[in-house]
Amino acid sequence: MSEAVNRDAVSTECLIVGAGPVGLFAVFELGLLGIKCQIVDSLAHPGGQCTELYPDKPIYDIPALPVCGAQELIDRLLQQIKPFCAGFHLGQEVAELARRADGRFNVLTSTGTRFDAGSVIIAAGLGSFQPRRLMVPEAERFEGKQIHYRVRNAADFRGRDLLIAGGGDSALDWTLDLCGKARSITLVHRRAEFRAQPASVARMKELVAAGRMRLLEGTVNALNIEGDRLAGARIMGSDKALTEVACEQLLAFFGLHPKLGPIANWGLALEKKAISVDTEKFQTSEPGIFAIGDINTYPGKKKLILSGFHEAALASFGVQHYIYPDKRQFLQYTTTSPVMRQRLGVAPPD
Numbered sequence: 001m002s003e004a005v006n007r008d009a010v011s012t013e014c015l016i017v018g019a020g021p022v023g024l025f026a027v028f029e030l031g032l033l034g035i036k037c038q039i040v041d042s043l044a045h046p047g048g049q050c051t052e053l054y055p056d057k058p059i060y061d062i063p064a065l066p067v068c069g070a071q072e073l074i075d076r077l078l079q080q081i082k083p084f085c086a087g088f089h090l091g092q093e094v095a096e097l098a099r100r101a102d103g104r105f106n107v108l109t110s111t112g113t114r115f116d117a118g119s120v121i122i123a124a125g126l127g128s129f130q131p132r133r134l135m136v137p138e139a140e141r142f143e144g145k146q147i148h149y150r151v152r153n154a155a156d157f158r159g160r161d162l163l164i165a166g167g168g169d170s171a172l173d174w175t176l177d178l179c180g181k182a183r184s185i186t187l188v189h190r191r192a193e194f195r196a197q198p199a200s201v202a203r204m205k206e207l208v209a210a211g212r213m214r215l216l217e218g219t220v221n222a223l224n225i226e227g228d229r230l231a232g233a234r235i236m237g238s239d240k241a242l243t244e245v246a247c248e249q250l251l252a253f254f255g256l257h258p259k260l261g262p263i264a265n266w267g268l269a270l271e272k273k274a275i276s277v278d279t280e281k282f283q284t285s286e287p288g289i290f291a292i293g294d295i296n297t298y299p300g301k302k303k304l305i306l307s308g309f310h311e312a313a314l315a316s317f318g319v320q321h322y323i324y325p326d327k328r329q330f331l332q333y334t335t336t337s338p339v340m341r342q343r344l345g346v347a348p349p350d
């Protein structure tokens with residue numbers, strides 16, 4: 001990526017990569033110091049692992065909250081950072097990061113958004129979540145054309161013969177949404193039990209009983225290719241019986257898995273797929289780039305939300321010092337600091 005100044009880029013004092021719990025709390029800590037930020041996540045929603053992997057599970061080790069649902073924690077963090085009006089850029093992965101001669105950073109996302117950032121906080125957790133792919137020969141050839149792992153535009157599937165693979169909420173939600181709009185739908189899932197919401201499963205079974213769609217138990221075993229087109233797939237049942245299904249479009253929803261992805265190419269010192277940082281300000285081997293939460297490593301590191309919150313606080317002071325080296329730093333309490341209360345939009349102290 002070019003190291004020149006890009007006039008069309010979104011200018012920000014700090015760019016946060018990752019909107020998991022730790023990235024969200026960094027918005028708060030930066031906000032208290034009067035630093036504005038933008039935040040990017042490859043997922044379509046904030047929340048990281050809490051939202052993606054265990055939204056309904058209770059967490060018991062958040063200070064002062066004896067029990068808190070994982071999604072509830074994210075909702076509370078979003079509420080807490082509201083006063084700071086961070087810019088959210090969701091559904092895009094931070095792909096490139098380059099230092100400029102003036103010490104600022106050019107950042108580019110997978111959808112083409114450019115940032116001109118004074119500093120960067122990487123709060124990328126386990127890495128960006130990627131869809132699990134269909135593991136059959138030649139699947140890659142059709143990805144984005146006739147094989148899809150997410151629906152970008154539902155209208156693309158109108159009037160088509162669809163094969164949908166998977167048993168979670170995404171598979172069931174799209175099956176129900178597209179039934180009646182597609183010419184035909186076959187849902188294939190490897191077992192009889194579904195992970196999706198019971199109400200969605202019940203509705204799907206009603207549609208099958210009414211002859212409006214087909215359900216197969218099995219896995220996609222091979223693709224049927226005619227010329228340069230995907231014409232269908234071969235499904236292998238648990239009894240090893242093979243069924244041929246004709247389809248024009250195949251949608252596979254096998255869930256997401258985290259991958260370090262482009263971060264590995266940013267020239268940062270890494271240790272076992274984690275970013276090495278100091279423990280004074282959680283700065284990486286590159287001045288001005290900080291790493292907090294599950295993505296970093298240092299002696300004694302524990303991958304806990306609590307640790308990430310502490311790291312966010314100290315990294316924010318590190319950011320402040322990097323972008324305003326002459327500014328005197330001092331600790332203020334939200335209880336008593338008029339300027340912090342003003343930033344929070346609450347009444348001044350009595």
Ligand SMILES: Cc1cc2nc3c(=O)[nH]c(=O)nc-3n(C[C@H](O)[C@H](O)[C@H](O)COP(=O)(O)OP(=O)(O)OC[C@H]3O[C@@H](n4cnc5c(N)ncnc54)[C@H](O)[C@@H]3O)c2cc1C
Binds near residue numbers: 017295303308
């Ligand atoms: C089942 C389960 C239960 C858990 N229970 C607890 C518990 O009780 N207590 C506790 O303290 N911890 C618990 N944890 C761990 C806790 O969830 C993590 O420590 C926490 O989520 C880390 O937060 P984070 O913000 O660092 O990263 P994450 O939550 O992983 O968020 C990182 C975000 O960065 C995004 N991202 C990554 N790379 C990029 C990129 N290049 N561009 C754009 N976006 C990117 C990802 O999409 C993701 O949304 C649990 C974890 C699991 C899986």
